[in-house]
Amino acid sequence: xxxxxxxxxxxxxxxxxxxxxxxxxxxxxxxxxxxxxxxxxxxxxxxxxxxxxxxxxxxxxxxxxxxxxxxxxxxxxxxxxxxxxxxxxxxxxxxxxxxxxxxxxxxxxxxxxxxxxxxxxxxxxxxxxxxxxxxxxxxxxxxxxxxxxxxxxxxxxxxxxxxxxxxxxxxxxxxxxxxxxxxxxxxxxxxxxxxxxxxxxxxxx
Amino acid sequence: xxxxxxxxxxxxxxxxxxxxxxxxxxxxxxxxxxxxxxxxxxxxxxxxxxxxxxxxxxxxxxxxxxxxxxxxxxxxxxxxxxxxxxxxxxxxxxxxxxxxxxxxxxxxxxxxxxxxxxxxxxxxxxxxxxxxxxxxxxxxxxxxxxxxxxxxxxxxxxxxxxxxxxxxxxxxxxxxxxxxxxxxxxxxxxxxxxxxxxxxxxxxx
DNA sequence: ACTTGATTTAATCATTTGATTAAATCAAAT
DNA sequence: ATTTGATTTAATCAAATGATTAAATCAAGT
Numbered sequence: 001x002x003x004x005x006x007x008x009x010x011x012x013x014x015x016x017x018x019x020x021x022x023x024x025x026x027x028x029x030x031x032x033x034x035x036x037x038x039x040x041x042x043x044x045x046x047x048x049x050x051x052x053x054x055x056x057x058x059x060x061x062x063x064x065x066x067x068x069x070x071x072x073x074x075x076x077x078x079x080x081x082x083x084x085x086x087x088x089x090x091x092x093x094x095x096x097x098x099x100x101x102x103x104x105x106x107x108x109x110x111x112x113x114x115x116x117x118x119x120x121x122x123x124x125x126x127x128x129x130x131x132x133x134x135x136x137x138x139x140x141x142x143x144x145x146x147x148x149x150x151x152x153x154x155x156x157x158x159x160x161x162x163x164x165x166x167x168x169x170x171x172x173x174x175x176x177x178x179x180x181x182x183x184x185x186x187x188x189x190x191x192x193x194x195x196x197x198x199x200x201x202x203x204x205x
Numbered sequence: 206x207x208x209x210x211x212x213x214x215x216x217x218x219x220x221x222x223x224x225x226x227x228x229x230x231x232x233x234x235x236x237x238x239x240x241x242x243x244x245x246x247x248x249x250x251x252x253x254x255x256x257x258x259x260x261x262x263x264x265x266x267x268x269x270x271x272x273x274x275x276x277x278x279x280x281x282x283x284x285x286x287x288x289x290x291x292x293x294x295x296x297x298x299x300x301x302x303x304x305x306x307x308x309x310x311x312x313x314x315x316x317x318x319x320x321x322x323x324x325x326x327x328x329x330x331x332x333x334x335x336x337x338x339x340x341x342x343x344x345x346x347x348x349x350x351x352x353x354x355x356x357x358x359x360x361x362x363x364x365x366x367x368x369x370x371x372x373x374x375x376x377x378x379x380x381x382x383x384x385x386x387x388x389x390x391x392x393x394x395x396x397x398x399x400x401x402x403x404x405x406x407x408x409x410x
Numbered sequence: 411a412c413t414t415g416a417t418t419t420a421a422t423c424a425t426t427t428g429a430t431t432a433a434a435t436c437a438a439a440t
Numbered sequence: 441a442t443t444t445g446a447t448t449t450a451a452t453c454a455a456a457t458g459a460t461t462a463a464a465t466c467a468a469g470t
Contacts, residue, residue, distance in 0.1 A: 013446080028322055032236035035428060048447060050429060106321065113318050115375050116311065117233055123379070132380045150391055152381040153398070156370045164365030167372065170320050174328070175337045176357040186355055193358070197406045204405035218416080240458060253417060255459060 014052055017042045021063045026110040030060055030117070067111060068122075072131055074100065079135035086140040086202075087195050094162055094194040098187050101166045109167045144202050157201060161194050219257055222247045226268045231315040235265055235322070272316060273327075277336055279305065284340035291345040291407075292400050299367055299399040303392050306371045313368050349407050362406060366399050 020042035024033045035056050039049045053059035074096045078089050101107060115122050132138065132155070141151040165172060165187065173183055225247035229238045240261050244254045258264035279301045283294050306312060320327050337343065337360070346356040370377060370392065378388055 029234060029236060029318065031234060032322060034426090045448060046428085047430080047449080051447085054429095056428065109314070109318060109321055112372055112376070113234065113314060116314055117237060119375055122375075128376065129379050133382070149394070149398070150381070152377060152383070153391065153395070155380070156373075156377060157366060157402070159373065160365035160369030161362060164369045164372075165361045167317055167369075168361070168364065170324055170327075171317070171333065172357060172361060174334050175360070176355070177334075177338070178357070186358065189354070190358070190361075193354070196409050197362070200405040200409035201402045204401050239456090250418060251458085252419080252460080256417085259459095261458065 013042075013044065013048070017044065017049055017052055017059070018063055018066075021059050022067070025060060025063055026067075026104070026106040029110065029113055035059075064111075064114065067107060070100070071107070071111060072128060076131055079132055079137040082136050086137075086144060087199055089137055089140075090158060090198050091191075091195045093158065094191050097162045098191050101163070102184055102187060105166050105169060107166075108163045112167075148205070154198070154202070158194070158198060161190070161197065165190070218247075218249065218253070222249065222254055222257055222264070223268055223271075226264050227272070230265060230268055231272075231309070231311040234315065234318055240264075269319065272312065275305070276312070276316060277333060281336055284337055284342040287341050291342075291349060292404055294342055294345075295363060295403050296396075296400040298363065299396050302367050303396050306368070307389055307392060310371050310374060312371075314372050317372075353410070359403070359407070363399070363403060366395070366402065370395070 017038070021033075021038050024038045024041055027033075033056075035049055036046055038059075039046045042049070049059070053062065074093070078092050078096075081089065084092070138151050138155070141154045145151060145154070169183060172178070173180070176183075178186070222243070226238075226243050229243045229246055232238075238261075240254060241251055243264075244251045247254070254264070258267065279298075283297050283301070286294065289297070343356050343360070346359045350356060350359070374388060377383070378385070381387075383391070
């Protein structure tokens with residue numbers, strides 16, 4: 001049995017397959033994705049795909065795991081920092097995530113779809129909870145709202161303002177007659193506006 | 206060839222199949238949904254399913270079409286009304302949609318996933334654009350923001366605040382340690398808060 | 411009782427699709 | 441030149457799955 005040899009400088013085939021898999025999986029979702037399409041997208045053949053990753057599911061788990069990590073990575077720093085103000089953190093989150101999502105617009109709907117389709121599988125990997133719940137960030141929110149509202153409302157609000165436009169972008173582009181570049185310009189504007197909006201919402205009553 | 210006979214009082218088999226299809230399709234998405242599962246869920250057999258709807262795709266189109274209609278139905282009234290204030294309309298939208306989504310929590314991610322997976326198919330059915338773009342509602346928003354921001358920002362904001370929590374609910378429930386009933390209570394709170402928040406955002410600068 | 415249409419049962423097809431295998435080829439290192 | 445591992449080619453499997461069919465059964469209306 002042959003095995004891959006490049007362990008360090010693996011910028012060739014293995015990574016190429018993972019990139020292709022990421023693209024096809026995020027575009028179509030797990031069930032609709034075809035390993036043949038992934039192989040073609042990667043510029044290799046089906047046999048080699050199964051030679052590197054033993055199965056579709058293994059390949060998916062690999063890609064999915066990395067995507068989730070990417071999703072969480074940006075958070076951890078922000079959520080547990082104890083020096084910055086709430087609004088500073090909101091600004092940082094908006095900046096980071098909008099930048100990430102401009103590059104990977106299908107990421108959220110992919111992640112959220114697969115979680116919905118397979119909740120048990122992700123219940124395990126859900127260190128998300130430990131990252132966010134009881135974070136300094138959540139305490140700051142609780143402080144601002146002082147009992148009036150559940151802090152999770154503002155987590156919903158922030159994420160909703162940042163993420164939702166990307167999830168609904170096909171619809172929004174149609175409604176607003178927006179070219180892709182125009183849509184991205186709007187997202188650029190939102191980097192500035194979201195902290196302002198959140199601030200206003202926190203004060204409102 | 207046999208054909209169905211109940212045309213008016215069709216509250217039995219055909220509707221039962223559609224309900225089952227709606228459930229399975231929205232839960233798993235088109236690709237992952239199995240016609241066998243739909244038949245089982247409907248309490249009938251595979252042959253009968255194909256006897257009523259000629260194919261999986263036809264069944265899907267039927268269900269999907271109705272779902273889209275449901276999505277748009279609520280809008281049309283609100284968006285073209287010329288008597289109510291902007292905030293009154295936001296209140297009405299939040300009420301209507303949160304109520305709808307409490308009953309069908311998987312609806313948004315299903316609709317948006319399928320649009321993403323198959324944009325061409327829905328480009329045709331997109332009378333959505335005509336319903337929303339150039340509506341009185343959008344003009345009211347444009348008036349409020351007077352050139353400062355693209356009105357679509359506020360459409361994103363309203364929809365994001367209303368819809369996103371349902372899309373991300375598995376995640377949010379985990380993070381917030383929320384039971385389903387507690388989650389729904391929060392959504393109830395949002396009916397009141399979203400108009401207040403939107404008002405605050407419109408004033409903010 | 412008879413007819414008619416709805417529904418089931420059971421078997422079967424054809425296609426798609428994930429997976430595997432063996433042999434051939436290619437490229438690079440030794 | 442030889443060896444070694446990566447990759448291709450081509451063929452094939454087995455399972456899942458959408459679809460179809462024929463015959464039997466059931467229920468309701470006449």
